[in-house]
Amino acid sequence: MVDLSALTAMASGSLRLSTTGDLTPEAVWERYTQPVWWPLWAPHLREVDYPDAVVRPADGEQVAAVIAGCAQAGVAVVPFGGGTSVVGGVDAVRGPHAAAIALDLGRLDRVLDVDPVSLTARVEAGLLGPELERRLAAEGLTLG
Numbered sequence: 001m002v003d004l005s006a007l008t009a010m011a012s013g014s015l016r017l018s019t020t021g022d023l024t025p026e027a028v029w030e031r032y033t034q035p036v037w038w039p040l041w042a043p044h045l046r047e048v049d050y051p052d053a054v055v056r057p058a059d060g061e062q063v064a065a066v067i068a069g070c071a072q073a074g075v076a077v078v079p080f081g082g083g084t085s086v087v088g089g090v091d092a093v094r095g096p097h098a099a100a101i102a103l104d105l106g107r108l109d110r111v112l113d114v115d116p117v118s119l120t121a122r123v124e125a126g127l128l129g130p131e132l133e134r135r136l137a138a139e140g141l142t143l144g
Contacts, residue, residue: 051078051100051101051102052075052099052100052101053099053101053102054080054101054102054104055101055102055103055104056104056106056107057103057105057107057108058107058108059108060108060124063103063105063108066101066103067103070101073098074097074098074099075097075098075099075100075101076093076094076095076097076099076100076101077100077101077103078093078100078101078102078103079103079105079125080102080103080104080105080106081105081106081125081126104126105124105125105126106126107126108124108125108126108127109124109126109127109128109131110123110124110127111123111127111132111135111136112124114136114139114141116139116140116141119141121136121141129143
């Protein structure tokens with residue numbers, strides 16, 4: 001396994017890193033690997049790869065630092081947003097890489113800008129639809 005401890009040095013102290021050893025396999029499976037459609041397709045799927053670590057950045061600068069560090073170290077990065085995994089996107093496929101991390105974007109959950117005239121909003125990648133709907137409703141808007 002690749003030493004991923006350097007990830008914590010790439011950004012400020014608010015970067016959160018958990019190795020798969022810190023998390024139970026069940027916790028990693030439930031949160032970062034298991035697709036919502038698992039019960040339907042389970043008999044037809046191959047074995048799923050677990051990420052070697054889960055990184056939870058607090059802002060865009062930390063995301064950029066983690067991606068740059070992983071690119072330099074040859075570590076695959078699998079972004080994790082809402083976790084629906086409709087197409088198996090959170091599967092930690094390493095390919096030619098020495099390791100793979102799950103980049104959990106859940107802490108990036110801010111509404112950056114709302115334009116009531118053009119009816120557009122800029123939000124961070126970790127903000128889920130129901131929560132965005134709640135925040136927009138406070139301004140008299142909706143997702144549609």
